[in-house]
Amino acid sequence: MEARAPETFGIPWPDLNDGLLYTDDLSLSDCDLTLIEFYSRKYKNSAPLQGWLQRIQNGQITVDGTVTTDPNKSLSGLSRLIYHRLPWKEPDAPYLLKVLYEDDHMIALNKPSGLQVLPGGLFQQRTALSQLQWRVSKNISAVASQGKHPVPVHRLGRGTSGILLCAKTKLAKTRLSMYFADGTSLIGENRCLKEEVKTTRKISKVYRALVVGILDQDEVIINQPIGIVKYPGVAKGLYVASPSGKPALSKVYVVSRDIQGNRSLVQVEIQSGRPHQIRIHLSFIGHPLLGDPLYVNGGQPRCFDLEFVDENVAHDGGYQRPENPVPGDCGYFLHAHMLVVHHPIWEEVIKITAPLPSVLQTDDEADVHQRKGIRQHLSN
Incomplete structure (x- = not known):
C-alpha cells in the first residue's frame, strides 16, 4: 500500500489527567506486613514514609475493594491492594504532531521538543502515545483504523525533537523492535560520513x-x-x-x-x-x-x-x-x-x-x- 499524505494532528490537553491506579496482588511472603510497611518498603522510591502515611489516611488505598485508612492494618496473603494516585495537572507540553510517513504497518512522526514519548513521572497523559491513541479513537469507524494501535518502537528524550517511529501492527512492532535491538547502522549511502x-x-x-x-x-x-x-x-x-x-x-x-x-x-x-x-x-x-x-x-x-x-x-x-x-x-x-x-x-x-x-x-x-x-x- 502506498504511503498516505502527511497531516498534522493533536488534541489540546485536559486541565487534569485521570489519575492512576496501581494494583498489587500480595504473595504469602507479604502476609506478616502492615499496610504502611508494604508500601514504604516496596515503593520507597515513589514516596517517603510520611508520604505513604498521607496517602493511606486520605483513603487512596483499597484492600480487597475496601478503602482502608489504618496504616497498621495487617495484611493477609493473596489480598489485592489498589493505590489511587489522584488526578493532577501535568507540566506544560506541546500536543501537535506531524505525520512524516504512514502506511498500514507503521507511522513516523515529527515529535516536538518538550513532549514525552511514553508515560513516566509527572507525564502520564501528556505524551506522544496518548495523542496516537486519541487519533485512533477518533477515526475508529474507518476500516483502515480498525485493529491498528500504534506504539513507539524506540524513545526520544523529552527535549529531543524529530523522527519518532511507531508500529501499527504486532508483526511490525516485533520486527522493528528487533531492528533497534540489533543496533543501528546506515543502509546504503552514508551521507554523514561521506562513504558507501x-x-x-x-x-x-x-x-x-x-x-x-x-x-x-x-x-x-x-x-x-x-x-x-x-x-x-x-x-x-x-x-x-x-x-x-x-x-x-x-x-x-x-x-x-x-x-x-x-x-x-x-x-x-x-x-x-x-x-x-x-x-x-x-x-x-x-x-x-x-x-x-x-x-x-x-x-x-x-x-x-x-x-x-x-x-x-x-x-x-x-x-x-x-x-x-x-x-x-x-x-x-x-x-x-x-x-x-x-x-x-x-x-x-x-x-x-x-x-x-x-x-x-x-x-x-x-x-x-x-x-x-x-x-x-x-x-x-
Missing part, C-alpha cells in the same frame, strides 16, 4: 545537534561505554559515561563551526541506542549540547551530590521535584533528522526526513528552506 556502506543492519538514525566549543577534527568516532549511577530524583538511576557500562558507538561529523560563538553544528549517527547516548558522548569529549542542563564535560551530571534526597513531601504525598537537573529537563538542541529503515513487511528501504529547526540549519540550508516556503506561498 553495505551492511546487514536494517535501520539507521542520523541526528543534528548544536554543541559547545569548536571540534578540531571533521570526523570523530566515540565508543565510550554508558552505565548507570545512583542519582536523586531518578528512581532507576542516571545514565553516564562509565568504563563498566554497556558498549555504545557514535559517529560525529562537523557540519559547520561558529568560531565567534564558540559552538559547532554536528551530525551524529548512532550505531547503538543507549539512553541519552548523544548527550553523554558529546559531553564526554568536551563538547556538551548547547543548553544541556544536565550533562557536562566527561559525560557526567552537572551536580555531584549524588547521595542527597529531599525528604519533603509534595502535595500528592510523593517526593518534591528535585532541585538538581534530571534527564527530562529541556533546553538543549538535538533533532532526529533522518531515518533509513527496511520496511518490516515488504523489505523496501525507506528514507524519512524531519525538517531541521532553524537553529540547527546552516546558512545555505536556511536559504533553501526560505525559497521553498516562498514557492509554496506563491503556489497557494
Whole structure:
C-alpha cells in the first residue's frame, strides 16, 4: 500500500489527567506486613514514609475493594491492594504532531521538543502515545483504523525533537523492535560520513545537534561505554559515561563551526541506542549540547551530590521535584533528522526526513528552506 499524505494532528490537553491506579496482588511472603510497611518498603522510591502515611489516611488505598485508612492494618496473603494516585495537572507540553510517513504497518512522526514519548513521572497523559491513541479513537469507524494501535518502537528524550517511529501492527512492532535491538547502522549511502556502506543492519538514525566549543577534527568516532549511577530524583538511576557500562558507538561529523560563538553544528549517527547516548558522548569529549542542563564535560551530571534526597513531601504525598537537573529537563538542541529503515513487511528501504529547526540549519540550508516556503506561498 502506498504511503498516505502527511497531516498534522493533536488534541489540546485536559486541565487534569485521570489519575492512576496501581494494583498489587500480595504473595504469602507479604502476609506478616502492615499496610504502611508494604508500601514504604516496596515503593520507597515513589514516596517517603510520611508520604505513604498521607496517602493511606486520605483513603487512596483499597484492600480487597475496601478503602482502608489504618496504616497498621495487617495484611493477609493473596489480598489485592489498589493505590489511587489522584488526578493532577501535568507540566506544560506541546500536543501537535506531524505525520512524516504512514502506511498500514507503521507511522513516523515529527515529535516536538518538550513532549514525552511514553508515560513516566509527572507525564502520564501528556505524551506522544496518548495523542496516537486519541487519533485512533477518533477515526475508529474507518476500516483502515480498525485493529491498528500504534506504539513507539524506540524513545526520544523529552527535549529531543524529530523522527519518532511507531508500529501499527504486532508483526511490525516485533520486527522493528528487533531492528533497534540489533543496533543501528546506515543502509546504503552514508551521507554523514561521506562513504558507501553495505551492511546487514536494517535501520539507521542520523541526528543534528548544536554543541559547545569548536571540534578540531571533521570526523570523530566515540565508543565510550554508558552505565548507570545512583542519582536523586531518578528512581532507576542516571545514565553516564562509565568504563563498566554497556558498549555504545557514535559517529560525529562537523557540519559547520561558529568560531565567534564558540559552538559547532554536528551530525551524529548512532550505531547503538543507549539512553541519552548523544548527550553523554558529546559531553564526554568536551563538547556538551548547547543548553544541556544536565550533562557536562566527561559525560557526567552537572551536580555531584549524588547521595542527597529531599525528604519533603509534595502535595500528592510523593517526593518534591528535585532541585538538581534530571534527564527530562529541556533546553538543549538535538533533532532526529533522518531515518533509513527496511520496511518490516515488504523489505523496501525507506528514507524519512524531519525538517531541521532553524537553529540547527546552516546558512545555505536556511536559504533553501526560505525559497521553498516562498514557492509554496506563491503556489497557494
